[in-house]
Amino acid sequence: MNKRVYVFIDASNLWAVQKTKGKFFDLAKLRDYLKQQHDASDIRVYYYDAYPDKNTREYSLDGKFKFYVYLSKALKFVVRKKPLKQIKIVTEQGLVVEEKGNMDVEMAIDVVNQINNYDEAVLFSGDSDFLALVRFARNKGKKVYVYSSRNNVSTELRTGADGYTDVLTIQDDIWRAEVKHREQN
Numbered sequence: 001m002n003k004r005v006y007v008f009i010d011a012s013n014l015w016a017v018q019k020t021k022g023k024f025f026d027l028a029k030l031r032d033y034l035k036q037q038h039d040a041s042d043i044r045v046y047y048y049d050a051y052p053d054k055n056t057r058e059y060s061l062d063g064k065f066k067f068y069v070y071l072s073k074a075l076k077f078v079v080r081k082k083p084l085k086q087i088k089i090v091t092e093q094g095l096v097v098e099e100k101g102n103m104d105v106e107m108a109i110d111v112v113n114q115i116n117n118y119d120e121a122v123l124f125s126g127d128s129d130f131l132a133l134v135r136f137a138r139n140k141g142k143k144v145y146v147y148s149s150r151n152n153v154s155t156e157l158r159t160g161a162d163g164y165t166d167v168l169t170i171q172d173d174i175w176r177a178e179v180k181h182r183e184q185n
Contacts, residue, residue: 002041002042003038003039003040003041003042003119003120004040004041004042004043004044004117004118004119004120005034005035005038005040005042005043005044005118005119005120005121005122006043006044006045006046006111006114006117006118006120006121006122007031007034007043007044007045007046007121007122007124008046008048008107008110008111008121008122008123008124008125009045009046009047009048009124010048010103010104010107010123010124010125010127011047011048011049011050011103012049012050012101012103013124013125013126013127013148013152014124016126016149016152017148017149017152017167017168018179019179020149020151020152020168021149021167021168021175021179022178022179023175023176023177023178023179024175024176024177024178024179025174025175025176026173026174026175026176027045027071027075027077028074028075029172029173029174029176030174031043031045031075031077033170033172033174034122038120038122038145040120044078044117044118045075045076045077045078046077046078046079046080046107046110047071047077047078047079047080048080048081048103048106048107049068049079049080049081049101049103050081050082050083050084050085050100050101050102050103051064051065051081051082051083051084051101052083052084052099053083053084053086068081078110080103080106080107080110082101082103082106083101084099084100084101085099085100085101086098086099087099087100104125104127104129104130107123107125107130108130108133111123111133111136111137112133112136115137115140115142118142119142119143120142120143120144120145121137121142121143121144121145122144122145122146122147123144123145123146123147123157123161124147124148125146125148125157126146126148126149126152126153126154126157126158127154127157128154128155128156128157130157131154131156131157131160134146134157134160134161135160138162143162143163144161144162145161145162145163145164145165146158146161146163146164146165147164147165147167148164148166148167149166149167149168150166150168153166
């Protein structure tokens with residue numbers, strides 16, 4: 001039997017898991033692990049991320065954009081990205097800029113638009129807002145699995161899907177280098 005599995009990765013959720021683990025995922029190994037775990041004959045991975053606008057950081061963002069090229073060219077991921085939205089807020093301390101980069105709508109649109117192209121969906125997210133999306137896909141006869149971590153997944157999403165995996169407990173070799181934090185000035 002041919003089983004098509006589509007993976008939808010929320011980069012902010014992935015980052016939270018990696019910070020907790022203290023290591024980065026090896027995304028090629030993670031893709032291969034998911035293909036094997038779900039007995040997929042075909043796997044397609046979507047990656048959703050919001051990035052800082054140029055000149056909003058004291059460091060270069062070139063590495064971030066090279067990473068997107070690596071994902072799309074080398075790993076054949078579908079990369080969906082957009083700049084972080086900057087929201088100016090007046091506080092007692094003065095004007096503060098907050099950044100928001102939610103990609104939930106883009107992810108939901110792809111899950112719905114691709115519904116006839118996959119048999120199983122894998123969501124890398126912990127957001128309870130996705131429960132309606134999980135129900136929609138399941139009502140269309142699709143299996144939906146959630147991958148996240150115990151400290152970053154809602155009870156509703158964890159229990160509402162066909163299965164849940166805490167990626168921090170995976171024993172397979174899906175990790176690579178340790179997370180190193182940028183020094184603050």
